[in-house]
Amino acid sequence: MTIRCDVAVVGGGNAALCAAITAAEAGARVMVFEAAPKPYRGGNSRHTRNFRCLHHGPLGPLTGTYDEEEFLDDLLKVTGGKTDETLARLVICASEACLPWMEAHGVRFQPSLSGTLSLARTNAFFMGGGKSLVNAYYRTAAALGVEVHYDAPVTHLELDGNRVVRLDVTKDGRPCRVEPKAVVVASGGFQADIDWLARAWGPAARNFLIRGTPYNRGAVLADLLDQDVAAVGDPTQCHAVAIDGRAPKYDGGIVTRLDCVPFSIVVNRNGERFYDEGEDVWPKRYAIWGRLVAGQPDQVAYAIIDARSLDLFMPSVYPPTTADSIEDLAGKLGLPGPRLRATVDNFNAACGDISGFHPTELDGVATRGLSPPKTNWARPIAEPPFYGYPLRTGVTFTYLGLKVDGTARCSRATGPIANLWAAGETMAGSILGQGYLAGLGMTIGTVFGRIAGREAAAHAS
Amino acid sequence: MQADLLQEARRQVEICNACRYCEGYCSVFPAVHRQRAFSDGDLTQLANLCHNCRGCYYACQYTAPHEFALNLPKALAEVRRDSWESLAWPNGLARAFHRNGLMIAAATVVGFAIIFWLARTWGEAGGSGFYAVLSHTAMVAIFTPAFLLPLASLAVSLNRYWRATGGGAIRLADIIDALKSVGTMKNLASGHGDGCNFEDEDRFSQARRYAHQMVLGGFLLCFASTASGTVLHYGFDMPAPYPLWSLPKMFGLPGGVLMTAGALWMVWLKLRADRDLGDPSAWSGDMAFTLLLGFVGASGLALYWLGGTPAMPALLALHLGSVLSFFLLTPYAKMAHGFYRMTALVEEAQHQRATEADNALK
Numbered sequence: 001m002t003i004r005c006d007v008a009v010v011g012g013g014n015a016a017l018c019a020a021i022t023a024a025e026a027g028a029r030v031m032v033f034e035a036a037p038k039p040y041r042g043g044n045s046r047h048t049r050n051f052r053c054l055h056h057g058p059l060g061p062l063t064g065t066y067d068e069e070e071f072l073d074d075l076l077k078v079t080g081g082k083t084d085e086t087l088a089r090l091v092i093c094a095s096e097a098c099l100p101w102m103e104a105h106g107v108r109f110q111p112s113l114s115g116t117l118s119l120a121r122t123n124a125f126f127m128g129g130g131k132s133l134v135n136a137y138y139r140t141a142a143a144l145g146v147e148v149h150y151d152a153p154v155t156h157l158e159l160d161g162n163r164v165v166r167l168d169v170t171k172d173g174r175p176c177r178v179e180p181k182a183v184v185v186a187s188g189g190f191q192a193d194i195d196w197l198a199r200a201w202g203p204a205a206r207n208f209l210i211r212g213t214p215y216n217r218g219a220v221l222a223d224l225l226d227q228d229v230a231a232v233g234d235p236t237q238c239h240a241v242a243i244d245g246r247a248p249k250y251d252g253g254i255v256t257r258l259d260c261v262p263f264s265i266v267v268n269r270n271g272e273r274f275y276d277e278g279e280d281v282w283p284k285r286y287a288i289w290g291r292l293v294a295g296q297p298d299q300v301a302y303a304i305i306d307a308r309s310l311d312l313f314m315p316s317v318y319p320p321t322t323a324d325s326i327e328d329l330a331g332k333l334g335l336p337g338p339r340l341r342a343t344v345d346n347f348n349a350a351c352g353d354i355s356g357f358h359p360t361e362l363d364g365v366a367t368r369g370l371s372p373p374k375t376n377w378a379r380p381i382a383e384p385p386f387y388g389y390p391l392r393t394g395v396t397f398t399y400l401g402l403k404v405d406g407t408a409r410c411s412r413a414t415g416p417i418a419n420l421w422a423a424g425e426t427m428a429g430s431i432l433g434q435g436y437l438a439g440l441g442m443t444i445g446t447v448f449g450r451i452a453g454r455e456a457a458a459h460a461s
Numbered sequence: 462m463q464a465d466l467l468q469e470a471r472r473q474v475e476i477c478n479a480c481r482y483c484e485g486y487c488s489v490f491p492a493v494h495r496q497r498a499f500s501d502g503d504l505t506q507l508a509n510l511c512h513n514c515r516g517c518y519y520a521c522q523y524t525a526p527h528e529f530a531l532n533l534p535k536a537l538a539e540v541r542r543d544s545w546e547s548l549a550w551p552n553g554l555a556r557a558f559h560r561n562g563l564m565i566a567a568a569t570v571v572g573f574a575i576i577f578w579l580a581r582t583w584g585e586a587g588g589s590g591f592y593a594v595l596s597h598t599a600m601v602a603i604f605t606p607a608f609l610l611p612l613a614s615l616a617v618s619l620n621r622y623w624r625a626t627g628g629g630a631i632r633l634a635d636i637i638d639a640l641k642s643v644g645t646m647k648n649l650a651s652g653h654g655d656g657c658n659f660e661d662e663d664r665f666s667q668a669r670r671y672a673h674q675m676v677l678g679g680f681l682l683c684f685a686s687t688a689s690g691t692v693l694h695y696g697f698d699m700p701a702p703y704p705l706w707s708l709p710k711m712f713g714l715p716g717g718v719l720m721t722a723g724a725l726w727m728v729w730l731k732l733r734a735d736r737d738l739g740d741p742s743a744w745s746g747d748m749a750f751t752l753l754l755g756f757v758g759a760s761g762l763a764l765y766w767l768g769g770t771p772a773m774p775a776l777l778a779l780h781l782g783s784v785l786s787f788f789l790l791t792p793y794a795k796m797a798h799g800f801y802r803m804t805a806l807v808e809e810a811q812h813q814r815a816t817e818a819d820n821a822l823k
Binding site for chain 2: 130131254315
């Protein structure tokens, strides 16, 4: 069976839908091929929550001003300069016009509420989160006549020189050929393909948890890279954070976060500490802990707190392991009891004056003469009951992707590909070379999704 | 109350409390986020605060087939119905009617039969108009207890509710806050004001919000009509029937239209909505009660149009029979939701005020 259309969009998340809607509004006949079944549509956009946005003066739910230089500065800080500044400025400047566009296409925002007030100026929060945004876009797309195929993974893009001539799609379990005039690839990274992750990172990656959709397996990305489409981003790296070790292998999303580390001591399988738990506030440290835990035996660690700290952080989705003594807790967690006892005793002995303890700021309450030190919130683990939480490495996304220009167009060594554009996580490595900035994934997806949709529709007409 | 329903609601609410994406939708989530652990009383309060707008279900990244299998509107609907059944007095009656549309239909037929029988035995006692069918004294003798007994029953239940959920001393401001929520149906507006998700999956629509307010407004107008008639009868010696330009008719006529149309709209919406996002076991009971409410309105209107025809005595018996059943079923069927939800909203206003005071101290 051969299907023809103007614009084929590969993927079904935020960037894909922004592209599909924009192309359809320009008059193109658009088809969306989403690998996931309908209940899992939307890729990692389902798990997102907000959109980072430039603005001069209050805009929608956003307060104050967030200008180009401050935005870029924030980006440079997290990426350590690993960003294409031209594309970064393009995204930053275009983000302002996106917010009203999103509202006009069904997205609803809410003021920042509990736990997110620190982002009230820079990030606009979706009412109901990313899945409600995805739902709104699917409704809008349907009203524009966009044809959406679920359970329809694209397996191959056939390139003839610098043109895509055909897509191979599995639809209703059968192979099917699609011959579009233009193609937008917006199908994310490869983090759900554990074998690929293990090849890139090393065998330790088999113990990682994947925080998002199991459908981002990078099949289209691999297919295009095999055909020498230009790549960007470190192929060996992924964004990883420390999450609850009991989370599902895939798709645990936001609820698997654990915010207890700054108030805890974190030990490895051998009952030994390995890093300063109080180096900085948790939102600035959860990403490095993904790597730290990945470096421990079996890629697992345990955060231990006492009764005084239980209410200092957001509730966890799984209850902690509880015991009235450190030895009992070690037994329940499968840790060596005497070793954990010694670690806790050494830590407690190194704690000094705790009268300045302040959970929400860097309080300087530090250990003395301990290696590694704990430089803030160092309060003895002394008051039973004691609580333990397992930590594992949770992968958010991968950095390897397709290199694009300012019109979202992909290229080969021989020059630009005439009818192939990319948007979203699959090209975000151009801008986010390392690290992550909250809400920027959705900004990149929205800006480049719209550009890709516009360019693809113009090409098709 | 049923431990398994409470435990399932607790499991789900704890996941919600770690996520918080739905915080802006309704009053349930801020109430969840104020706590870390949830007693049976807390869950009962959350369940009665939930208006089943379903926004959180369609926005949820953890609904089945995800292994967390969240369906909070359903979990809370089941706890809610269970709470009404166990708080009702006498509670056996609630168990009979909440989950059984046939029982409600049967009760309605019994209501008809009682009025027909009374009309035969107590009718034609020298009255005119409606009172030729059933004397005014007889009507008062039937409907005064039929009105007051359910209210007494509800008072017992609400008192039990208040104690079970830990309500404090009630302030006028709490009641005003709750009335504002009810008046605007704020909790069916999903925070952004676009309405709720009901009859067409994740599409936001005002239909249910409007239909509900039509029924509520219609009901209140009908109640005002009856009350004004009572005042005219006893205070001004002006017995029924009343002309078009009189208070009972000016309240009753639009009231009847709103109640009938609203109830039919609600039935239509309920038929389209996904039953598995509510309490499936209460579906037939809720549906039957909504139809009964519509019948009360429609038969009242019919009585107005055909009051001067030979159909009048039969219509009057049907109307009064349905009103009788409606009153008597109120504490034990869907109608109870209004009383419990108002109570839950008052309590939520109280908790909010206490939290704000705490934060101000910090």
